[in-house]
Amino acid sequence: MIGRQKHCIALEDFSREEILQVLDLAVSMKEVLRRPIKKVPSLRGKSVVNLFFEASTRTRSSFEIAAKTLSADCLNWTSASSSVTKGETLIDTARNLEAMRPDVLVIRHSAGGAPRLVADHVGCAVVSAGDGAHEHPSQGLLDCFTVRERLGTLEGKTLAIVGDVSHSRVARSDLHAFPKLGARVRLCGPPTMMPSGVEKLGCTVHTDLRAAVEGADAVIMLRIQHERIGDPLIPNTREYSKLWGLNARKAADWLKPGALVLHPGPINRGVELSPEVADGPASVILDQVQNGVAVRMAILYLLAGGDAAEAKA
Amino acid sequence: MSDVTIIEGGRVIDPASGTDGVRAVVLKDGLVADVAERVERPSGARVVDARGRWVTPGFIDLHVHLREPGQEYKETVASGARAAVAGGFTAVVCMPNTKPVNDTLAVTELILARAAAAGLARVYPCGCISRGQAGEDLAEFGELRAGGCVAVSDDGKPVMSPALMRRALEYARAFSLPVAVHEEDLHLVGQGVMHEGAASTRLGLKGIPGQAEEVMVLRDIALAELTGGRLHLQHVSAAGSVRAVREAKRRGLQVTAEVTPHHLTLTDEDVAASGYSTGLKMSPPLRSAEDVRACVEGLADGTIDCIATDHAPHSSVEKDVEFDAALNGVTGLETAFPVCLALVRRGALGERRLVEALSAAPARAFSLPGGTLARGAPADVAILDPAAEWTFDAAATHSRSSNSPWKGRRLTGRCTHTFVGGRLVHQAGGEAR
Ligand SMILES: [Zn+2]
Numbered sequence: 001m002i003g004r005q006k007h008c009i010a011l012e013d014f015s016r017e018e019i020l021q022v023l024d025l026a027v028s029m030k031e032v033l034r035r036p037i038k039k040v041p042s043l044r045g046k047s048v049v050n051l052f053f054e055a056s057t058r059t060r061s062s063f064e065i066a067a068k069t070l071s072a073d074c075l076n077w078t079s080a081s082s083s084v085t086k087g088e089t090l091i092d093t094a095r096n097l098e099a100m101r102p103d104v105l106v107i108r109h110s111a112g113g114a115p116r117l118v119a120d121h122v123g124c125a126v127v128s129a130g131d132g133a134h135e136h137p138s139q140g141l142l143d144c145f146t147v148r149e150r151l152g153t154l155e156g157k158t159l160a161i162v163g164d165v166s167h168s169r170v171a172r173s174d175l176h177a178f179p180k181l182g183a184r185v186r187l188c189g190p191p192t193m194m195p196s197g198v199e200k201l202g203c204t205v206h207t208d209l210r211a212a213v214e215g216a217d218a219v220i221m222l223r224i225q226h227e228r229i230g231d232p233l234i235p236n237t238r239e240y241s242k243l244w245g246l247n248a249r250k251a252a253d254w255l256k257p258g259a260l261v262l263h264p265g266p267i268n269r270g271v272e273l274s275p276e277v278a279d280g281p282a283s284v285i286l287d288q289v290q291n292g293v294a295v296r297m298a299i300l301y302l303l304a305g306g307d308a309a310e311a312k313a
Numbered sequence: 314m315s316d317v318t319i320i321e322g323g324r325v326i327d328p329a330s331g332t333d334g335v336r337a338v339v340l341k342d343g344l345v346a347d348v349a350e351r352v353e354r355p356s357g358a359r360v361v362d363a364r365g366r367w368v369t370p371g372f373i374d375l376h377v378h379l380r381e382p383g384q385e386y387k388e389t390v391a392s393g394a395r396a397a398v399a400g401g402f403t404a405v406v407c408m409p410n411t412k413p414v415n416d417t418l419a420v421t422e423l424i425l426a427r428a429a430a431a432g433l434a435r436v437y438p439c440g441c442i443s444r445g446q447a448g449e450d451l452a453e454f455g456e457l458r459a460g461g462c463v464a465v466s467d468d469g470k471p472v473m474s475p476a477l478m479r480r481a482l483e484y485a486r487a488f489s490l491p492v493a494v495h496e497e498d499l500h501l502v503g504q505g506v507m508h509e510g511a512a513s514t515r516l517g518l519k520g521i522p523g524q525a526e527e528v529m530v531l532r533d534i535a536l537a538e539l540t541g542g543r544l545h546l547q548h549v550s551a552a553g554s555v556r557a558v559r560e561a562k563r564r565g566l567q568v569t570a571e572v573t574p575h576h577l578t579l580t581d582e583d584v585a586a587s588g589y590s591t592g593l594k595m596s597p598p599l600r601s602a603e604d605v606r607a608c609v610e611g612l613a614d615g616t617i618d619c620i621a622t623d624h625a626p627h628s629s630v631e632k633d634v635e636f637d638a639a640l641n642g643v644t645g646l647e648t649a650f651p652v653c654l655a656l657v658r659r660g661a662l663g664e665r666r667l668v669e670a671l672s673a674a675p676a677r678a679f680s681l682p683g684g685t686l687a688r689g690a691p692a693d694v695a696i697l698d699p700a701a702e703w704t705f706d707a708a709a710t711h712s713r714s715s716n717s718p719w720k721g722r723r724l725t726g727r728c729t730h731t732f733v734g735g736r737l738v739h740q741a742g743g744e745a746r
Contacts, residue, residue, distance in 0.1 A: 012515065089634055111635035112517035113589030120588075132637070134517030169517055196520055197511030 002302045007126040009115045010135045011176040019177055023145050025298035026291070032069060033294060043072035046304045049102040050076045051094070051118075052129070053109045058265060059129050059138075062289070063106050066296035072304065075102070094118040103304040107131070112169075125303035133167050139264055140173025142295040144181060146288050147218045150260055155182035160212045162188045162244055163222025163272055164233070166195040170264045171222060175201050188212030189222075189244055192233040209244050210254050218260040221246055221272045237271045247274035251282060260284050316735060317341045317355055323363025323696060327370060328669035329685035338368055340692035343734040348686055359737075361730060363696050367664075370672035370684050371403025371693030371731065375493070375571055376468070376547055376621035377646065379405075379436070382423055383412025388626040388713045390427035390436060393646070396624070396712040397434040398739040400646040401671075401695035401728035404435040404683055405624075409446070410469040416441035416452040421460040433738050435693070437463040437681065442481045442492060448473055451484055458488040463679050466493035468547060469596075471529055473499055478533060482542025491569070491679055493545040494533055496554070497597060501525035506637055508581040508598040516585055518636060521598055523551030530554040534561045537568055545678060546570040548623050550597040552607035559616040569678040571621035572608050574645055574652040575718060580605055583718075591632045591639035592718050595625065609661050612670060619674040620667075622649050626714030644717045648705055650697060651724035658725075692735035701727040701741075 002008060003018035011019065032040050048067040050060050060076060067074040077097060090109070097105060104125045107115045112132030119126040130136040148154050159178050165171045165187050175198075178185050185203040187194065188211075199205050206212040213219050224240060234240045246261065255261075261273070261282045269275050278285060318340040325336040325348060332348060339347040354360065379393035388396075390407070397405050407424060409415035415424065421438045428436035440457030442465045444450045454465055465485060472478045472494060485492050502521050507513050509520025530546060534557055537544040549555060549570045561568045575595065580602050584593045593599060611617040625642025632639050649671070656662040676684025683693045702725050707715035731739035 091633055109635070111637040113636045116588050117635060132517050133519075166514075172515070172517060195514035196509045196522075198514050200511040201515065 002299070006303070007115070007119050008137050008299050008303060009119060009126060009128045011137045011140045011173045012135065014177070014180070016180040019141065019144065019180055022141050022295060022298045022302065023148060025301065026145050026294040029297040029301070030291065030294035032297070033290065038069055039071060040069065041071045042301055043067070043070035043304050046103040047073040047075065047101070048104045048106060048300060048304070049097050049100065050074065050129070051097060051105055051107045052076070052078045054130070056108055056129070059108060062292045063129060063296050066293050066300055069293070070297055070301060072103070072300065075100070090114060090117060091121045094122050098122040098124060104300055127299055127303065130169050133169050133172070135173045135176070136169040137173050138292065138296050138299060139170045140177040141299070142288055142292040143174050143220060143262060144177050145291045145295050146262060146284050147260060148181070149287070149291070150284060151217060153182070154178060157183045157217040158186065158215060159183050160186045160188060160216040160219045161222065162209065162212060162219060162246070164193040164224055165189055165198060165222070166193050167225065168222050174220060175203060186212045186216065190234055190240070209250070213246070214254050215256055216259060218262060219246065219255065220262045220264070223264065223266065224268055224271050241271050245272050245274065246277050248276035248280070251277050251280070255282065262288060265289070317358040318361065318732065318735060318737070319352060319354060319358050320361045320363050320368050320694065320696065323366045323368035325368045325686065326665055326668045327686040328665050329370070329673040330687045332686065333665060338686060338694065340694065340732060340735040344692050345686050345688055345690045347688060361696065365698070365700070366729060367668070367697040367699060369668045369695050369697060370686050371695050371733065372401045372650070372671040373404045373675040373681060373684055374402050374622050374624070374646065375406045375619060375675045375679055377405045377407050377624040378410065378626065378642070379407040379424070380411060380626060381427060382420065386713070387628055390424055391431035391433070392711065392713045393624070393626070394428060394431045394433035394436055396644070396646040396710065398731040398733065399711045399728065400648070401650050401697060401731055402434055402646055403693035403695065403731060403733045404437060404681060406437045406439050406463060406679060408466060408468040409439050409441045414441050414446045415439070415462070416444050416446070416457070418456050418460040421457060421462055425461050434733060437461070439464045439466050439468070439493065441465060442467045442472055443477060446470060448477060451477070451480060454485055454488050454490055458490055462490070463681060464491045464493050464545065466495070466547065468493065468495045471495050471497045471499060475532060475536065479536050479540060482536055482540040482544065486540070486542055489543070489680065491543040491545040493547050494529070495547050496526045496529035496533065498525045498528050501528070506594065506598070507584055508600045510581055510601055512581040512585040516589065523553055523600055523604055526551045526597055527553030527557060530557045534566060534568060537561070537566050541567070543567045544569070548573050548576065548597060548621065549608065549611070549617055550576045550600050550604060552604045555607045555611035555616055559611065562616060569618045570616070571619050571675070572612055572617045573621060573623045574649045575599065575643060577605065577609055577612065577656060578652055579718060589636045591634065591636055592643065592716055592720060594636060594639050594641055595623070595643050596641035609656060613662050613666060618670070618678050620649065620653055620670045621675065622646055626712050627716045628714055632716050642716065644710070644712050644714055646712065647710060648717060648719045648724065650728060651726035652719065654699060654726035692732055694732040695728050696730040697726065698729050699726050701725070701729070703727050
């Protein structure tokens with residue numbers, strides 16, 4: 001359990017304390033990753049099933065490393081197509097996997113709400129590894145972890161999220177998590193990429209990149225998916241990059257000293273981020289990858305029946 | 314000896330004849346023989362005690378999906394008609410999106426034969442606007458009308474071509490057929506699965522703005538003006554549509570509109586609160602609180618003529634899946650009265666207007682018999698207990714499907730008896746045939 005949460009599906013449902021419980025435990029987990037022998041027996045005898053309906057090598061690998069570092073058994077079940085086209089329903093697939101008695105089912109699915117549907121039909125803990133444009137809770141937690149680690153706190157900090165918010169589950173998880181830890185959130189992007197009523201989630205919405213990033217303590221640049229161009233949400237990547245991409249000159253002129261640049265990956269170099277910024281001193285993108293493993297270790301540990309106090313000891 | 318039923322002691326609410334008060338209703342030879350404070354009791358007459366209840370014209374639903382032919386695992390004409398009379402409906406208009414679609418006499422006749430065999434609610438088929446519901450060529454309105462269709466619709470799909478819609482409204486004039494339309498601009502709908510707003514944003518589901526409906530409503534009102542055709546707007550859900558209909562009526566156009574019980578009472582926030590419940594997925598989607606308010610006001614002031622359920626049965630195969638993948642639609646025949654009665658209890662709708670919207674108004678919109686208890690009208694009657702509390706139990710529903718937002722919920726108000734043509738076809742707690 002993470003506080004009162006049996007599952008990790010949506011940070012919208014998480015309290016500040018529940019988020020902090022994961023982040024604090026992830027600090028200890030990160031220690032483990034720095035040891036010469038990166039393995040602890042905390043989840044020996046437990047099993048984690050990765051059920052991925054969307055290809056995502058990086059997120060799946062991150063969960064897999066997290067599980068293995070904790071000595072849990074890990075099974076990867078990848079389905080290129082959704083269960084709907086395959087003929088077997090999602091509920092049937094989940095129940096079949098549950099018959100293998102996993103302790104945690106990690107699910108990635110293209111449909112918003114799919115992890116919730118699974119959680120309603122299985123007995124084990126369910127962790128969302130991203131569902132449609134709904135949430136990507138472990139990514140939201142690792143973003144919080146990364147910014148907190150660098151800045152010491154999120155209290156009173158300002159975060160800018162730039163890009164296609166409408167299709168971004170990462171943005172939604174960040175949008176729920178950061179304010180609970182005391183940060184203010186600014187969203188920025190073309191109006192076609194701002195979902196309806198998003199300002200009701202407690203953020204400000206900007207179209208001008210400079211207005212959004214000036215004075216911000218951290219900037220999350222979202223990935224622009226090429227299929228959005230024909231939607232048509234934007235004319236082309238050239239104009240997008242000119243108006244909403246972050247390059248070295250804009251970063252130097254507009255970002256305040258010490259501001260962090262994050263990206264959930266994979267990066268479209270030259271579109272939302274220029275290589276100089278992605279690889280520059282402000283970038284914490286590779287930290288995010290390592291922190292992702294630590295945060296996922298904390299999530300798996302808590303949901304597979306571990307005890308937070310014991311883990312720190 | 315003729316078959317006589319006397320319904321005594323109930324509050325007769327018959328908006329069409331202006332009656333509202335305790336009266337006895339005499340049903341004889343399939344017709345309403347008398348409505349009076351005092352009536353004779355011929356020997357052998359069946360007497361029904363309706364004290365404490367409402368006695369109203371049998372309800373008429375202009376929008377149901379009976380799924381036969383082709384999808385009998387969801388519903389049949391007989392099971393749908395059974396659900397109808399259980400909800401106080403004595404007549405239903407069934408949409409043509411069956412498999413095959415009702416664009417030929419053969420399908421119309423099959424539906425009518427099944428309905429006659431069931432002997433429950435009156436079933437009026439609705440024919441297609443376009444052949445095969447393909448949105449390209451006109452269906453044979455003349456033959457469909459002659460076979461018993463009372464309207465034409467491509468329901469489930471909008472008529473995207475304005476040219477086809479224009480011709481449909483024109484051609485239907487030859488047969489006085491209302492052209493009933495499911496208004497959604499598919500380009501604006503895109504991949505949307507719920508109303509576009511803060512709730513869809515939180516859920517990460519693709520949204521459909523109310524304007525996807527409104528732009529089509531505005532287009533078709535313009536075409537109704539051009540052609541002089543009878544336009545009926547199905548399941549109106551957006552505030553902008555209500556405004557457009559109000560303006561069209563003010564200008565005297567032949568436009569009628571219906572609204573469903575769910576669009577009068579539930580919002581997109583209920584979808585969010587339900588945690589992606591596919592029992593709340595339908596087309597058009599549940600909209601904002603502001604849209605719901607506009608629909609209720611529109612119904613109360615007569616802008617929206619009538620309540621129609623859009624009873625759309627689906628099995629668990631289509632509903633126990635991801636929200637994106639679930640089919641649209643909810644059942645509604647057995648819950649319409651209590652769900653709409655809640656609007657009366659909170660003062661948003663008058664009792665007489667509620668009854669009118671379920672009986673006289675739909676009869677008028679499609680020129681159907683019934684909808685009144687005037688002497689000589691068909692003896693189609695509902696007896697309703699507005700105070701009865703009950704649980705809508707999925708196992709006890711008369712429909713073959715239970716995809717209802719009110720599944721397992723406590724409801725207040727229930728139909729206790731239903732008469733069709735003077736025959737008792739439903740009695741709560743007992744199987745009347
Ligand atoms: Zn429809």
